[in-house]
Amino acid sequence: MKTFSVFALAVALAAALFSGCAPSGREAPELPGRPGPAYIQWLEEQACLRRAVSVTSVVSGSSLNWRRGSRASLLPEDARTWFFASPALTAWSGSDSLTEALVGEHAEARLAGLGVQGVLLADLADTGDEWAGRSPAAGLGTDGVGLSLGRLAGTEESFSRWKAALAGKGLLSGGTLLPADTGAGPDFFLSLRGVRDYPGLYAMTEISPRLWPLLPSLEKEETAPLSASAAAALAAQGELPSALEQDAVSEPPRGWAVTGPVDGVDGVKRRWAYRWHGRFDRPVLHWDDPSGAARRVMEAGLIDQIGLRHEALIGVSVDAWLGLDGPNDVTGHGSAGAGLEPGLSALRDLTRNAHRYGASVLVRDALPTPLLVPLAESGADFFFDSVLFPALEQSLLTGEARYARESLCRARAAGVDQRRLWRMAPEGLPRPGNARLAALMPEGWASLLTPSPDASFRINAPTLAAAACGLAPGARPNAEEAPAVRDAHALLLAARAFLPGLFMLSGTDLDGSLPEGDDWPGTPPLWQPNGSPSSRRGLPSGYPLYRRAPGCAMDDLLRAMLSARASCGIASGEFLDAPDCEEPGVLTLVSALPGGGALAFFGNVSRQSATFSPRFSRWTQASERRDLLSGSAVPEKRMTLPPRSWRAVLLR
Structure with missing residues (x-):
């Protein structure tokens, strides 16, 4: 026991x-x-x-x-691309704290140069794992126990320097509250x-x-x-x-x-x-206790984050409260008619107060798609994109676009507003669908990622891309394999970037951190802001592929991707359809743009080149079709995509 x-x-x-x-x-x-x-x-x-x-x-x-109303978000429409980081998912050299390391490495300048508009520093408090004498590897920093900055995060002075550095580059900042399960x-x-x-x-x-x-x-x-x-x-x-x-x-x-x-x-x-x-x-905190103790703690967290630290975006985790109540029927919490209390009420109250203090709310929990519509009644601004994850990753691993297509169509039929989703490629946090992904991994990967029966399946996007390319676990890609890993990783990012909603990058998206050796302990390798091999509290730092492999740097590609995303206004667009394609490996996404016209995204998740004819109405009725990144005209009849490549096309 x-x-x-x-x-x-x-x-x-x-x-x-x-x-x-x-x-x-x-x-x-x-x-x-x-x-x-x-x-x-x-x-x-x-x-x-x-x-x-x-x-x-x-x-x-x-x-x-x-001073402010409680029903409207204040996050600017042009602030829909963010960067996510936390002490438990970052490796830095020396004895400095995370905030000191970020300031010392001028991380804000790099992020601003890429086109990022905000930085969400998550899980900055001390954790239950640390109080138990364990590494943050167990919970990856999500089991916070305090309202103050933890020792790995830094001091209030170093945090203030980080905030000043962000402001100097015109970047917004965000933080996270204690989770419902501390x-x-x-x-x-x-x-x-x-x-x-x-x-x-x-x-x-x-x-x-x-x-x-x-x-x-x-x-x-x-x-x-x-x-x-x-x-x-x-x-x-x-x-x-x-x-x-x-x-x-x-x-x-x-x-x-x-x-x-x-x-x-x-x-x-x-x-x-x-x-x-x-x-x-x-x-689990008891939101409904008559003493109001949990409410006081969460309200203090909001005031601390928004009023004292001036955060524009607040991450909350409420899954532990959903259905923490006697049963209303026999259908269970996962069905559309199931009770969501007290989670729905808690999320509604937290959101109203966050808006009153001047911030928007991002729900971190990976919730089943059917719950996204009723929970949207809370007024929370953004929900984790459980529509694309793990369906998109499943499509990449199998080479069949139908998994992502079917998930998007189900969400559309259920009434999910894609503009209210925040999208991020896997970055170590356990998500629903992990068992399905593990079963699809090449031989050797599943056992590596789940070293014990009780271990959560955790992975980052570059590692998943390496698995999709058939690399052996812990092996460094050679000169021919490295570009293929980057292309597969970029496809996971682009499919998310060119859909409505908030797009979130992570540190491993910048440097392509991959596991090394045979004893990788089943947690994701870390982002290394300074490029030096190092680790914090027992987590592996990983092999930064994009720094070490010639010609594989990701910055130029990300800069072009984010610039194109901002120029067309897709973040505020309306998702229309994911039409079928004659090529089973091609994922097609169509969204209406706020300024008129539409954006069509094509992604080839297979290992083979794909040639096809787009056959949806927005395509055939368009009088002009231009590549979003290059501006060049795109032929109407036939299109060819190399393996693991993508293309975004403006339709007028």
Whole structure:
């Protein structure tokens, strides 16, 4: 049975802190056998709930609540191309923080030169993995536990220098809130010890001592996931709900976990059951608790990010809240009629307040396509593009465009507004559909990407392109293979760039980071802003293909792609159709442009050259057809695309 010893980790962490090494950078007192006042006070100094009091007081009773309306996004129409980075997905040399490294390498100048309009720095807080003494590889930085900048992110001073550098190049900046499923950190430890209203922060309940025999036998203060039979037994006793809407689906994993006996600050031993999501050491915040603790923390995060750090785009993760309620019917959370509460209400409230403070909201969760339409009622500005992922990657791996085409057509039929999607090629975060992609990988790749049965399938776009080109795992492409990898990668980017919505680049899109050797641990190689081989906290830095292979630099291609994207206004266009093509490997995308006319994108996902005749109405009725990048006229009758190539054509 998997277990997680909260107390043991806290003790170990405190010892590390005492010697000067800790996520918070602060010294903890010696721990007695039961939590004493000094230890509780030290935990509260790190806790989100305590900091929320001072942060929210900035707005309470002021005119800041009324300066903007809550229903409209303020993100400029011409700010629809962004860059994504996080400490856990970046490697840099020396002992500097991420923000210091970015400023020192003048990353803002490179990004502005490419045509990027904003930078989203995600997951800057300390994480539950760090509090547990693990590498961020486990959660890739997504299990945040604080409202302040973490030690890998940098200081407020270095962050201010980074913001000034962005402003100097005319770039916007964005950040992310704590997820609904945080890591196990100070607030969670205080909750288990029954400190004031901290237990109301998480979806947890105290288990009566008479029912402890129904629970798994755990050592002092360990935690472990609760089996279905044990959960049913507790439900029969009225301690847990018999079912929740979200229990009807299995991905991502979720359920109940329990603790061993925990010494409370009042001297009473308690065992708790708490809701987890993704991993059993990721407890879920309780949005509906009458104390309002979770709301206060999330509201403080908004004020901190938007009001104090002046972020224009805020990433939120609410999947753990979707269906965290009793069942309304038997159809399950994944169906169109399933309940989405309290997630929908939480997203609506967070979005309204973000708009009032002056920022737009980007939903980071990869949600099933049928949920995108009802969740759009929240007013959130952008949702992750689960329409193209993993369908586009599946098409690239199989050489058949039908997977991406069918997914786009289903989304259109469901009423998904493509302008409300944010699109990014894979960058390490686990997404639905991973099992399907792993099954399509060339021999050896699937086992490499999932080294253990419990490992999430994580991959970046260059690595997936290498797999599609048939490279052996961990091998460096030779002079002939390198251009093919870049072409396949560029196709994954271009198909997204020339559709409506917000387009997001990542660090590995810039340098083509690939795994090296046979012992790559199943996490994506990292972006290296300075080009020097290095790694942070055990994650592999990777082989930067586009830096090392002559003639394979990606910057010129990205610059042309982003310039063409901006010039035609496709970000605000309207997706019309993905018509069939006589060549099974050719994906055709047609969108209406806001200034009139249309844009047709053609992408050949196969390894063979494709010659075909476009046969959709916008093409045949157009009086003018011009290549978007070169401006040259395009013949009406026949078109030829080399393997893994693409073309964007303006239709007038």
